Amino acid sequence: MAKDLLILTTGGTFDKRYPEGQWVTEFTFPPGQESAVTEILRRARMAPEAFACEWLFAEDSTKITDAQRDIIANRCASATQRRIVVTHGTDTMTRRIDPETGKVAATPNTAATIAARKLDKTVVLTGAAQPAVLRDSDTDFNLGLAIGAALMAPPGVYIAMNGLVAPWDAVVKTVVGSFRKFEA
Template identity: 45%
Template sequence: MTRSILILTTGGTIDKSYFDALSEYQIADSAIGSLLKEARVALPFRIVELMRKDSLELTDADRALIAATAREAAETRIIVTHGTDTMTETAKVLAQEVPGKTIVLTGALSPARFAESDASFNLGLAFATAQVAAPGVWIAMSGEVFDGLKVRKDRDAGKFVEVD
């Protein structure tokens, strides 16, 4: 069994950059590799960039690709970086389509390229969770780990909360 962790990047706020000329955010090259290098992560990992989309733009076909990639991967421990708006929808698909693996979804409420971003903390939490959590789908955000099927994003509070 490999100890390596697979990291699937899909876009979302964690990988957004601000372009002055356009006066808007766009999803850029993933910052995940840089964050892990800066954190001096020693455990082997592999990064696969699947797409660069805001999670509100993800389609059923995108979710099927995420699930197929996770299912077919040699790794049994997987992190998916994802936009927070539809993270729980993807968690439901992964729970149905990828049994027997530990999958942790994470993202950020502000881009990783920002000095005061939650991205590196959330990624670290996801990396730790992927190593110790039981098989299933988890969401690691804001210092908490949630069952991926028992959580929702509270937009007003700017955080995820557990649901029954």
């Protein structure tokens, strides 16, 4: 079947671009709604007829609103594809450890919003610690991991980061920025 996999892009570090210079803190996203996903999959020689890719918006995950989380969840729900990858910023992708308390933070996250829909689909969220345009980026690895998980895992919402694939509610982002399994 054609286009069995849907890849939704939402910005995050995955697609950030920084101007050249030292100590740059400002960033932009690519013009023309062109995600790094397109180039990564071209280099990986993934058959174009095997997936559809849609740009939903480009936002740093710390600025994603509940309305934008609903856009992502609604698109997952309305998709004809049953296997979906979402590229997303890592700060609000799933639960995270609060650096001040060391406990799981009770902040809004996109994985929980999607999971609340109880879709009979496999949805995998992934992101990056370094933008795709940087040489030492983890985007290619994380995207490949997420695609593999989306194609093989049973229905549910998953996180694919740092070589880890697990249900969203069993994963946290740590204070140092890596992802790990977490049991309450």
